[in-house]
Amino acid sequence: MIQTKNLTKRYGKFTAVDTVNLNIPAGEIYGFLGPNGAGKTSTIMMLLGIVKPTAGEIRLFDEPYSPKRLDLRRRIGVVPEKHPVGMWTWMTAREYLQMFAELFSLQEANKRIDHLMERVGLADVKDKKFSEFSRGMLQKLSIVRALLHDPDILFLDEPISGLDPFGVKQVRDLILEENREGRTIFISSHILSEMEKVCQRVAIIFGGKLMAEDAMGSLLNTLAKDREIHVDLEELPADLAAKVKSLDFVQDAAGEEKTLIVKVPKTGDYRKALSKYLIDQDLVPLSIHEKSLSLEEAFVTINKENINLFAGIGGEK
């Protein structure tokens, strides 16, 4: 659906995007992560045809893509990070959406507008001037505008920034629902906890290079240095942590109230062996679970010093 080959953007001597190769299949929710200045926006702008690549190739819908391809641009919906403020202030939300519906020559535009406004919870304000909308309402209006023409790909740049928790849930549900209907969704966001909830695959860009790209679970597993098993016990004997440390597969162990925290290597599943050992010690494990690395934790493990260690995790070599 979205493919890039050696996509590069240089501004003078500065390389903002360096030979990035993406291959995003249809129907996927794809997260695009990176710190500020990593090359995220430049990559997205090239994919949208707003910025011309210095080198490389972009293919959308299996066809070569360039800004001239207005026909392909019709199949893309875009939610920018910020809705333009101070423009079209005389329009109501409906008139604003009608303008875009007309640009896309949509049939039965009002029906579609009503349906989408209902879905994002803006049905009551659709005939109000959108210049009076809050940031969150503008963000939802922006999503409605992007979905108006039923695009095959939806690009979302920081889609939940400025939204209250209820708004975040509405947008998250909308993204998941749109994806269930077969839409490919490309999200760029700093709110990693949300990315973790919705994305099936993520890519991490750093210094213009694609450093890692994988399915969410595999990526987290790869980036994790070790794993922690948490065991809740009826009682936690004082010497248990020291005894557990002596086991072959245990790297470290500690007790916290009635929970035993055991660090194990990231390869292999040691829960069964640990349970068996505890039962042999006449202890009753109430629950045993593995604490997984969050995307946020994984993301902060990548920095300038260790970036080369992560290079090649499904991304660039």
Added chain:
Amino acid sequence: MNQRAHATTVLAKRRIFETLISPGYYIAQTIGLVLAYLLVAGFVRAIDSSGFNYSLNPAYELIGRSLVGAFGATFVEKLFSEGPFLFTLYIAFLPVLLYLAVSSVFRFGLEKKVGALELLTYGPADGTSYFLAALIKDILMTAIYLVVLLVFLLIAGIANNLILGPSFYYSLIILFFLSITIYAYGIFASSLTDNSASAIAVFLGLLLFFIIIVMGSFTVVSGYVRNLTSVFAWIIKWISPLFYWDLALRVVEVGNWGMYFTGIALLLVLSAVVLFISHLTIKARGVRS
């Protein structure tokens, strides 16, 4: 209809509606018409037994002296040879011309800066359809105002027993085409710059430059300005819309209609060239500020 033409039509409709519901256009028209009224009334008061004598009216005296100083006595004689209407036409047209041109340049820069232009180009519109829509709006609003001004001056003529001479009508037509080229230069200035302030500065700078060049072709008092502008004029007069305006008005006086229409055609060609360069500039620079 291809996608760019469709997008241009949709955007132009919005821009026209927006102009019609905002006060700016009406304020500029009112200023133009008030100036027209004052100039016609002042002219009538400056007529004595020997005809029009601008020294009889303090305002006209000031205007007359300034114009003689800048363009020479022959120019001023021609300007008032058919009564007040030719001069009034130019003066009353200026507020609307400047309002439309500067507001479009300002708007282009603002929409680029806040990302509105980028938002439009996410869909089937592009930078070119955006500026063509603005141009269509400006052309239509100019035509409406010229008709309003014509009716106003016809009524003023009848009320004061004066007639609108042939030079008035030639100038009215050429002013319309001249304004198209000026709007095209506004788009060009916008395409070169990243924000409203610099776009307006470039646009006004270009206008001033063209005025200085055309002044060089008249008999001006200052030899320094004449020498300076004549050098510029020879080199770059071809890019100035005022050159073609001056050419058309000079030839029509001697009844050369062919050259008059050639002047209009050249204004249109110049507009097309400037718009094409703007199109290329937007393509190269993009729609992001």
